[in-house]
Amino acid sequence: MKHQTGLQNKKVARAAAGLAAALLIALTVCARFALPVKAAPPLLVDEADVLTDAQEAELNALLTEVSNAHNADVFVLIAQDLGGKESQAYADDYFWYNGYGRGASRSGALFLHCPSGRDYAFSTHGDAALAISDDALDDLENAVVDCLRADDFAGAYETFATGCDNYLQYMATYGVSLAKEDVENHPEDAQYMFDPPAAKLSFGERLLESMKNSAVFSPIAAAIGALLYGSSKKRKLVSVRKQSGAGRYVRSSASELRVSRDILVNRTQSRTPIHNNDDDRSGGRTGGSTSFHTSSSGQSFGGRSGKY
Amino acid sequence: MADVIEYKCQSCGGRLEFDPTLQKMKCPFCESVFEMSDLQSLDDTMQGTAQPLPGEEEGFQQGAEAMELSGNGWSSGEDANMRVYGCQSCGAEIIADATTGATACPYCGNNVVMKGQFSGDLRPDLLIPFKLTKEQAVDQFKKHINSQKYVPKVFSAQGHPEEIKGVYVPFWLYTADADADVTYNAQRVRSWSDRNYNYTETEHYHLRRAGTIRMEHVPVDGSSKMADDLSESIEPFDTAAAVPFTTAYLAGYLADRYDVDYKQCKDRAMQRMRVTAEESMRSTVSGYTAVTTASSYVTWNKAQVQYALFPVWMLSTQWEGQNYLFAMNGQSGKFVGNLPLDKKALGKGKWKFGLILGVALFVGLTLLQTFI
Numbered sequence: 001m002k003h004q005t006g007l008q009n010k011k012v013a014r015a016a017a018g019l020a021a022a023l024l025i026a027l028t029v030c031a032r033f034a035l036p037v038k039a040a041p042p043l044l045v046d047e048a049d050v051l052t053d054a055q056e057a058e059l060n061a062l063l064t065e066v067s068n069a070h071n072a073d074v075f076v077l078i079a080q081d082l083g084g085k086e087s088q089a090y091a092d093d094y095f096w097y098n099g100y101g102r103g104a105s106r107s108g109a110l111f112l113h114c115p116s117g118r119d120y121a122f123s124t125h126g127d128a129a130l131a132i133s134d135d136a137l138d139d140l141e142n143a144v145v146d147c148l149r150a151d152d153f154a155g156a157y158e159t160f161a162t163g164c165d166n167y168l169q170y171m172a173t174y175g176v177s178l179a180k181e182d183v184e185n186h187p188e189d190a191q192y193m194f195d196p197p198a199a200k201l202s203f204g205e206r207l208l209e210s211m212k213n214s215a216v217f218s219p220i221a222a223a224i225g226a227l228l229y230g231s232s233k234k235r236k237l238v239s240v241r242k243q244s245g246a247g248r249y250v251r252s253s254a255s256e257l258r259v260s261r262d263i264l265v266n267r268t269q270s271r272t273p274i275h276n277n278d279d280d281r282s283g284g285r286t287g288g289s290t291s292f293h294t295s296s297s298g299q300s301f302g303g304r305s306g307k308y
Numbered sequence: 309m310a311d312v313i314e315y316k317c318q319s320c321g322g323r324l325e326f327d328p329t330l331q332k333m334k335c336p337f338c339e340s341v342f343e344m345s346d347l348q349s350l351d352d353t354m355q356g357t358a359q360p361l362p363g364e365e366e367g368f369q370q371g372a373e374a375m376e377l378s379g380n381g382w383s384s385g386e387d388a389n390m391r392v393y394g395c396q397s398c399g400a401e402i403i404a405d406a407t408t409g410a411t412a413c414p415y416c417g418n419n420v421v422m423k424g425q426f427s428g429d430l431r432p433d434l435l436i437p438f439k440l441t442k443e444q445a446v447d448q449f450k451k452h453i454n455s456q457k458y459v460p461k462v463f464s465a466q467g468h469p470e471e472i473k474g475v476y477v478p479f480w481l482y483t484a485d486a487d488a489d490v491t492y493n494a495q496r497v498r499s500w501s502d503r504n505y506n507y508t509e510t511e512h513y514h515l516r517r518a519g520t521i522r523m524e525h526v527p528v529d530g531s532s533k534m535a536d537d538l539s540e541s542i543e544p545f546d547t548a549a550a551v552p553f554t555t556a557y558l559a560g561y562l563a564d565r566y567d568v569d570y571k572q573c574k575d576r577a578m579q580r581m582r583v584t585a586e587e588s589m590r591s592t593v594s595g596y597t598a599v600t601t602a603s604s605y606v607t608w609n610k611a612q613v614q615y616a617l618f619p620v621w622m623l624s625t626q627w628e629g630q631n632y633l634f635a636m637n638g639q640s641g642k643f644v645g646n647l648p649l650d651k652k653a654l655g656k657g658k659w660k661f662g663l664i665l666g667v668a669l670f671v672g673l674t675l676l677q678t679f680i
Contacts, residue, residue, distance in 0.1 A: 203678070210677035214670045222666030226658040233654060236456055237647040240633075243540045245583035249523045257592055259489075259518035266512050271505040 043075040070168040072128040073108035088305040091123035092295035111160040121305035129302035131171035133288030143194035176287025325560030328438040410563035425565040434550040434616040445621035460650040476563035476617040481525040482577035484611040486585035489518040494596040517589040528573040530566030541644040542637040
């Protein structure tokens with residue numbers, strides 16, 4: 001009996017060893033053929049080394065928080081040199097060819113800053129481009145450039161991140177992108193802008209504004225009206241005119257139409273998509289629009305660039 | 309044989325005139341009235357050829373010699389455009405334009421008709437008698453001047469409307485069938501929408517219209533003295549009221565025979581008829597967003613021309629060195645004539661208008677912008 005037990009134990013041990021070996025082989029094979037896990041591109045690239053370590057860490061945390069909240073790569077590139085390229089083209093190409101952008105639309109927003117040339121550029125793509133409208137870009141650009149001009153680079157990058165967070169949040173809340181007109185009509189939307197437009201004028205202010213506009217337009221229109229009046233009165237003094245035709249002398253009973261033929265030669269059709277607003281979520285807001293341009297990669301980007 | 313015809317009252321021997329109100333011949337002295345048919349026999353003398361009668365030639369030459377002897381010689385060009393006739397009432401010499409067909413003796417006021425101007429081939433086919441009197445013409449002239457603002461007030465005072473003259477103006481009347489064949493390119497555009505798209509559909513068509521337009525009695529004046537735009541402005545004349553030509557209708561009025569023949573006037577008539585033929589074809593095209601003419605051909609059939617005299621009251625007046633010509637259709641009363649402009653008055657009017665408009669716009673726009 002002891003002999004048989006000892007044999008059984010050896011069998012179990014051999015089976016276990018074989019199973020472990022098989023598992024090891026399988027794992028090794030899987031590891032050999034498994035897809036590599038790509039590292040996400042960094043949200044802060046400081047080639048010019050303008051930020052301190054502490055500033056970098058703080059900014060990175062902010063950018064990560066904003067990017068994760070809106071499923072879009074909101075990132076900053078501080079370039080040493082643009083290599084002779086236009087800042088907008090550099091930004092668009094950097095975005096596309098370095099694999100930035102999240103989701104199917106590769107949603108993201110890049111702020112490019114080149115301190116040596118005093119260049120900057122905003123580059124947006126996908127859903128983020130739709131959310132960061134032209135009015136939003138106006139607001140963002142003014143706020144960021146103010147910081148750049150004051151040499152507050154860290155402040156500029158933080159403003160960029162905060163601004164993107166605001167505009168993406170606005171889109172998520174109301175289903176439309178930010179528009180100045182909507183902010184005028186909905187004062188509570190001012191929190192989403194750095195420099196919101198003034199609220200609608202009071203009745204007295206509106207009246208004064210209307211009178212100023214009318215005072216400019218009315219004399220011009222009255223002058224044109226007076227000239228037309230004069231021409232019309234002058235024309236009435238002329239009653240001697242040649243006749244153009246001989247319509248009065250047509251004898252209809254002796255006239256006839258013999259051939260009347262209409263032949264369809266061809267038919268063409270075109271269509272344009274309708275932009276739908278979700279009225280319930282938007283609260284009556286019409287939303288802004290985004291201007292797009294095509295980069296060298298053939299992709300459509302929003303954004304703008306300049307020098308400060 | 310006399311070279312002029314004069315119409316004398318058979319009761320008192322006074323000169324007869326055609327009365328537009330009665331449409332008969334009337335003696336202004338004894339008020340006797342005569343039917344047109346009573347004076348028809350005088351027209352029997354008009355059946356001769358177009359060659360001037362020997363008496364006329366002699367009269368022209370004699371007249372020229374007399375003027376030369378008195379030292380007022382004419383140039384050869386003036387000679388060719390003038391004729392001299394003898395008044396049978398007072399014997400005076402009437403010097404008239406080569407185309408004058410009827411006038412009044414400047415000495416005794418007798419109405420004369422120059423036989424040779426309307427005889428043979430020169431005889432008009434039709435005549436529309438005057439329907440409106442001189443008094444009515446003068447009234448219309450005053451109304452015309454007063455109908456418009458900004459005519460100088462002095463102009464109406466200096467107009468001398470009593471000098472308005474009744475003239476029978478020679479016209480060529482063209483009748484033809486215009487066969488028009490016109491093709492067009494046309495488009496019809498349709499738009500609609502669904503939830504997702506706005507659609508636009510464009511259909512392109514080739515159209516053809518062909519037919520015959522008959523136009524009758526399209527007038528073109530045959531007198532170089534009458535501006536074409538003036539004679540066209542007083543249209544239309546109703547040729548249904550036209551009568552066969554009789555010289556008696558001319559008594560009391562001026563008349564000219566044509567000096568621009570029908571071949572020279574033909575182009576103008578055809579130009580007007582072509583425009584009407586094309587407009588008639590175009591009026592049968594409808595239901596399209598845009599239509600352009602691709603080709604147009606017009607040919608002419610059953611073309612005829614008639615010579616007619618139409619009644620026109622005419623007045624010429626001068627104002628600040630410029631000549632102003634007025635004309636009234638002697639049948640319908642339509643009055644035309646360009647009027648001078650009082651620039652100062654118009655300037656004031658423009659200021660007034662501009663001020664009122666400016667204030668109204670200011671108030672209106674301010675309210676619109678404030679409340680909307």
